[in-house]
Every structure is written in structure tokens, then in C-alpha cells.
Amino acid sequence: MxxxxxxxxxxxxxxxxxxPVAEETVREIIDVARxxxxxxxxxPWKVHVVMGRARERLxxxxKKAIADNPFADESEIAVYPPKLWEPYRTRRFEVGEAMYALLGIPRDDKPARLRWLARNFEFFGAPVGLFFSLDRRFDKGQWAHLGMFMQTIALLAVACGLATCMQEAWQTRAKTVSAFLGLSPEDQLYCGxxxxxxxxxxxxxxxxSSRAPLDEFVTLLTE
Ligand SMILES: Cc1cc2nc3c(=O)[nH]c(=O)nc-3n(C[C@H](O)[C@H](O)[C@H](O)COP(=O)(O)O)c2cc1C
Known part of the structure; x- marks a missing residue:
């Protein structure tokens, strides 16, 4: 490919x-993503992998943390800015609507939407979960590098016939997940x-999902 x-x-x-996905395959993917x-x-990246019994325990x-306190928000990182502006607001809206349409969940069925969102916390049924974190002292540059590492993993997964979903949804349970993984206090959980x-x-x-055409975001200077 x-x-x-x-x-x-x-x-x-x-x-x-x-x-299942073999542990060896997960190791090979991360080994190349290095x-x-x-x-x-x-x-700067750090990655924790949960599979087998560890995934089940997590x-x-x-699940228990959500049952105990359904509306807790342990996020340390805002997934989006508080008030998205155009064209980003529409892009976010459209991808959400397209997904719920395929799932057969009507717009106003909030309980069904919440049930679907909760599937994030089961990795949508995937046997392997990865969690990416970064030392809090790092700044925007290193966050970008972590993103490159994550995308490299996602592409290598495709090359192995596997699939991924990046999941910032875990942010809402960042403290619970960090404690489970044994993250050091210096390290900040980013994404699953x-x-x-x-x-x-x-x-x-x-x-x-759709993508904007080049002329919406490319400025090409030739002289
Ligand atoms: C950092 C990051 C976090 C994401 N978090 C979630 C998530 O928590 N749950 C989810 O269903 N999708 C999540 N997504 C998927 C995005 O919605 C998706 O990448 C976007 O709509 C483009 O679609 P595509 O990945 O199929 O190309 C995330 C994507 C990225 C890059």
C-alpha cells in the first residue's frame, strides 16, 4: 500500500x-511509528496501551465512574474552543449529523446520542486502546509532534489491515484514566x-467525512 x-x-x-490483535502487531506498529x-x-510522546484484561478493567x-457521577467532567484540555466560528462550526455540525444519520439516531433523541457517545468508553468494541500523553512542561510545538506520532500510528494500522479511531472523548474522564494507567503527575493525558x-x-x-477544497486553505506564493 x-x-x-x-x-x-x-x-x-x-x-x-x-x-483480537496480537501484541506483536501492536509493538511493530509503535516500533515503526517511533x-x-x-x-x-x-x-516527546508517551503511549500507554491497554489490551486483554487491562482493557476490560479500564x-x-x-463505566463505574460514569455511573457514580454521570455529569463529571475531568477534562484538562478543551476539545474545542468555547464558541466555534465559521467555517469550523458548520464542519463540526455536518460530520455529527452525518454520523447520527447513519446510526439512525434522530437529532432530538438525546438519550440515544448519549448512549452512542458512551461507546467511546468501550473503544467502540476495539480490542486495543492506546492513550497518548505529554509532559506538562511541553508547549504547542511538542503537542504538534505528538499529533504526528498519532497519525503515523493510524497510517501504520491501515497498512496492517487494521483501523483506528482517535478519541478525545476520554478527556472527560482524564483523571480516572490517568490514575488507572499510573501516569505520573507531570504527564498530561491527551487522547485515546x-x-x-x-x-x-x-x-x-x-x-x-468531507474535506475543504485546496483554495479554501492553501496560499501558494510563486513570485
Ligand atoms: C485528536 C482527535 C480526537 C478525536 N476524538 C474523537 C472521539 O472522541 N470520538 C469520535 O467518535 N471521533 C473522534 N475523532 C474523529 C473525528 O471526528 C474525525 O477524525 C473527523 O470527523 C474526520 O473524519 P475521519 O477521521 O473519518 O477522516 C477524533 C479525531 C481526532 C483527530
């Missing part, structure tokens, strides 16, 4: 088969990632 094909084939997969670039070669722990075999039958996985 060439790079362009992998980039286009990577989508956020939100339904996985109940099929070659992602970072300014000054700092390699899912149970977070579900990894597994995509369910080809699931309608939600047929979603292809």
Missing part, C-alpha cells in the same frame, strides 16, 4: 469486530485511540 492510499483509507472507525519526526528530535473502571479490525457490515463505518 502506498502512502497516499493509506492516508485516504484511514478513517475514524467506530465499530470493530470482536477479534520514526515520526519531532522538533529537535525530542520524541472499561469497567470508567481505539485499534482493531473494522466491522465491514457496520453502517457507521461507511461514513466518509
Amino acid at each position: 502506498n502512502v497516499a492510499d493509506a492516508v485516504k483509507a484511514r478513517i475514524s472507525t467506530r465499530a470493530f469486530l470482536d477479534k 520514526y515520526a519526526p519531532s522538533g529537535g528530535n525530542l520524541q 472499561v469497567e473502571t470508567v 485511540m481505539a485499534l482493531g479490525h473494522p466491522d465491514p457490515e457496520a453502517p457507521v463505518n461507511s461514513m466518509r
Whole structure:
């Protein structure tokens, strides 16, 4: 598979088969992702992987935390700015609507939407979960490098016939997850990632999100 094909084939997969991924495969993916670039070669990323019993324990722990306090918000990082402006507001709205349409969840069915959101906390059924964190002393540059590392993992997963979904949803339970993983106080949890075999039958996985044309965001100076 060439790079362009992998980039286009990577989508956020939100339904996985109940099929394990070998620990060796996870190790190989991360082993190659190490070659992602970072300014000054700092390699600031840290990743915790949960699979097998550890994944089950984490899912149970977070489920219990949600049952105990359904509206708690442990986020340390705002997933979006408080008031999104155009064109970002519309983009976010449209991708959400497209997803709920495929899921057959009507716009006003808030309980069904919340039930669906809670699937994040089961990794949408994926057998492997990854959590990315960064030392709090790092600044915006290193956050960008962490993103490059994450995308590299997502592309390598595609090359292995696997699929991923990045999951900032875990931010709302950042403290619970950080405690479970044993993150040091200096480290800040950023994002989760579900990894597994995509369910080809699931309608939600047929979603292809749109992208803005080049002239909306490219400024090409030639002279
Ligand atoms: C850092 C990051 C965090 C995300 N968090 C979530 C999430 O918590 N739950 C979810 O269903 N999708 C999540 N997404 C998926 C985005 O909605 C998705 O990438 C976007 O709509 C583009 O679609 P595509 O990934 O299929 O190309 C996240 C994506 C990124 C890059």
C-alpha cells in the first residue's frame, strides 16, 4: 500500500469486530511509528496501551465512574474552543449529523446520542486502546509532534489491515484514566485511540467525512 492510499483509507472507525490483535502487531506498529519526526528530535510522546484484561478493567473502571457521577467532567484540555466560528462550526455540525444519520439516531433523541457517545468508553468494541500523553512542561510545538506520532500510528494500522479511531472523548474522564494507567503527575493525558479490525457490515463505518477544497486553505506564493 502506498502512502497516499493509506492516508485516504484511514478513517475514524467506530465499530470493530470482536477479534483480537496480537501484541506483536501492536509493538511493530509503535516500533515503526517511533520514526515520526519531532522538533529537535525530542520524541516527546508517551503511549500507554491497554489490551486483554487491562482493557476490560479500564472499561469497567470508567463505566463505574460514569455511573457514580454521570455529569463529571475531568477534562484538562478543551476539545474545542468555547464558541466555534465559521467555517469550523458548520464542519463540526455536518460530520455529527452525518454520523447520527447513519446510526439512525434522530437529532432530538438525546438519550440515544448519549448512549452512542458512551461507546467511546468501550473503544467502540476495539480490542486495543492506546492513550497518548505529554509532559506538562511541553508547549504547542511538542503537542504538534505528538499529533504526528498519532497519525503515523493510524497510517501504520491501515497498512496492517487494521483501523483506528482517535478519541478525545476520554478527556472527560482524564483523571480516572490517568490514575488507572499510573501516569505520573507531570504527564498530561491527551487522547485515546481505539485499534482493531473494522466491522465491514457496520453502517457507521461507511461514513466518509468531507474535506475543504485546496483554495479554501492553501496560499501558494510563486513570485
Ligand atoms: C485528536 C482527535 C480526537 C478525536 N476524538 C474523537 C472521539 O472522541 N470520538 C469520535 O467518535 N471521533 C473522534 N475523532 C474523529 C473525528 O471526528 C474525525 O477524525 C473527523 O470527523 C474526520 O473524519 P475521519 O477521521 O473519518 O477522516 C477524533 C479525531 C481526532 C483527530
